[in-house]
Amino acid sequence: MSTEWTINGDYLESCSCQGACPCVYMGTPTEGDCTALVGWHIATGRFGDVPLDGLNVAVALNSPGAMADGNWKAVLYLDQNANEAQQEALGAIFGGQAGGHPAMLASLIGEVRGVEPMPIDYTIEQGKRHLKLGQSAEAEVYAIEGQDGQDVTIENHPLAVAPGETLVVASSRALRHQAHGIHLDLSERTAFYSPFSYAGP
Incomplete structure (x- = not known):
């Protein structure tokens, strides 16, 4: 019998695309690939x-x-503050084995x-x-200021990490990762953040 689960919180993503990231509209990354x-x-x-809670x-x-199109290369990082049972749970959810929306995202991974x-x-x-x-990786992102100082947002985008949520469009002040053959050391690139809510199975 599958384990019931639910998680809610806040997510961010920051990538190597310049300007308006085409990936959320099913387009081709501005740099040819997207990290x-x-x-x-x-x-x-x-x-x-x-x-x-709090992980x-x-x-x-x-x-x-x-x-x-998938075939992503990916590394999954689990909170070191989590105990063994919590790490197993996080691994099952974000590895896709527990179902829900993370399973759809995991289906796009070709190599862990x-x-x-x-x-x-x-x-x-x-x-x-x-x-x-x-000490090896970080993403620091700031919302882009829109009309009258309001956030710039995107809704109903077809490729969504957080389905049903409105993305705040941001820009990276820092974006770096140097491990497992996935390398980033950039700034002033595309970023987003929003609430998220997942459940399964």
Whole structure:
């Protein structure tokens, strides 16, 4: 019998695309391929009887072409603060084995380069998100200011990490990852953040 689970919180993604990222519209990345760092902060959640409140997860990935075509190379990072049962739960959810929307995202992965526990900090501030993975990777993103100082947003995009949510369009102040053959050291590139809500199976 499959384990029931639910998680809610905040997510960010920052990638190598310049300008308006075509990937969320099923387009081809501006650089030919797309390399990205994605992070999730779980505000509240459970996997069966295992609580997941306050934990973080991150994925570094490279898509060789349009992201919807799959064949991604990916590394999954699990919060080092999680105990053994929590790490197993996070691995099952974000590895796709537990169903729900993460299973759809995982189906696009062609090669898992690694699954590692890691100190993960995820900071939420007004107009800013900061994801830090130990000393080796981070994404620091700031919302782009729109008309009358409001956020620039995207709705109903076909390729969504957080279906049903409105993306805030942002720009990276820092974007770096140097491990498992997935390399990033960029700034002033595309980023997004929004709430997320997943459940399964």
